[in-house]
Amino acid sequence: MAIQTVGIIGAGTMGNGIAQACAVAGVNVVMVDIAQAAVDKGMATVASSLDRLIKKEKLTAAQKDAALALIKGSTDYAELKSAQLVIEAATENEALKFKILKQVDELLAPDVIIASNTSSISITQLAAATSRPERFIGMHFFNPVPMMALVEIIRGYLTSDETHDAVKALAVRLGKSPITVKNAPGFVVNRILVPMINEAFFVLAEGLATAEDIDDGMKLGCNQPIGPLALADMIGLDVCLAVMEVYLAQFGDSKYRPCPLLKEMVAAGQLGRKTKRGVYAY
Numbered sequence: 001m002a003i004q005t006v007g008i009i010g011a012g013t014m015g016n017g018i019a020q021a022c023a024v025a026g027v028n029v030v031m032v033d034i035a036q037a038a039v040d041k042g043m044a045t046v047a048s049s050l051d052r053l054i055k056k057e058k059l060t061a062a063q064k065d066a067a068l069a070l071i072k073g074s075t076d077y078a079e080l081k082s083a084q085l086v087i088e089a090a091t092e093n094e095a096l097k098f099k100i101l102k103q104v105d106e107l108l109a110p111d112v113i114i115a116s117n118t119s120s121i122s123i124t125q126l127a128a129a130t131s132r133p134e135r136f137i138g139m140h141f142f143n144p145v146p147m148m149a150l151v152e153i154i155r156g157y158l159t160s161d162e163t164h165d166a167v168k169a170l171a172v173r174l175g176k177s178p179i180t181v182k183n184a185p186g187f188v189v190n191r192i193l194v195p196m197i198n199e200a201f202f203v204l205a206e207g208l209a210t211a212e213d214i215d216d217g218m219k220l221g222c223n224q225p226i227g228p229l230a231l232a233d234m235i236g237l238d239v240c241l242a243v244m245e246v247y248l249a250q251f252g253d254s255k256y257r258p259c260p261l262l263k264e265m266v267a268a269g270q271l272g273r274k275t276k277r278g279v280y281a282y
């Protein structure tokens with residue numbers, strides 16, 4: 001299946017990032033969200049991101065204009081009917097994703113592929129919310145999407161080879177380096193990464209070192225480009241907590257217990273960069 005138009009549900013950080021990656025690669029995009037303000041903000045974020053690439057001389061003004069022309073923002077889910085692939089990029093909330101997927105499944109033609117950008121929820125379980133489990137797949141992008149090369153392609157129990165191959169080909173077209181993984185909580189990268197972040201919060205809570213020293217230690221000692229606490233702020237502390245809660249529920253292993261400090265910060269609304277305050281102030 002040739003994918004000419006990609007529908008994206010969610011105009012937030014991940015959704016607008018995916019939209020940008022697609023548009024820069026010459027793929028038509030329909031980006032929908034429930035509120036016009038969210039759509040407008042998503043479009044503005046893409047434009048601002050492209051402007052930064054122009055300043056870095058990685059993109060021309062003409063290329064920016066061409067990319068923006070390929071993105072259509074809307075609050076009408078019916079606009080997704082033109083897509084051959086629809087990527088759900090809503091908040092990491094299982095009930096919300098089920099609701100969206102059921103709604104979209106009823107709207108789209110039977111041969112349209114549906115993908116979820118979930119970072120932790122079972123692809124097989126999400127696929128079961130639709131009438132097309134063989135045409136359902138995980139397509140997990142990493143933040144910031146325009147810069148990060150990796151895309152995890154996650155096969156559900158019934159995902160067909162045709163679906164997998166079409167989505168992998170699109171990822172390559174976007175200039176990404178996809179890896180194929182089996183369905184399991186957290187898949188590969190986040191299965192390793194988020195528990196490490198959670199452990200960094202335990203270290204911080206126990207007062208073993210300051211946040212700055214914890215991050216510097218991991219950067220200098222493990223050659224990481226960004227420390228785990230700063231990375232948590234970038235990802236969103238609420239997202240990190242949600243992922244750990246999924247692991248704890250799915251595996252039933254206490255080693256996935258979310259750090260109480262992480263839970264407290266989320267309860268206080270200090271979610272990281274998106275709220276201007278997390279482990280660090282922004």
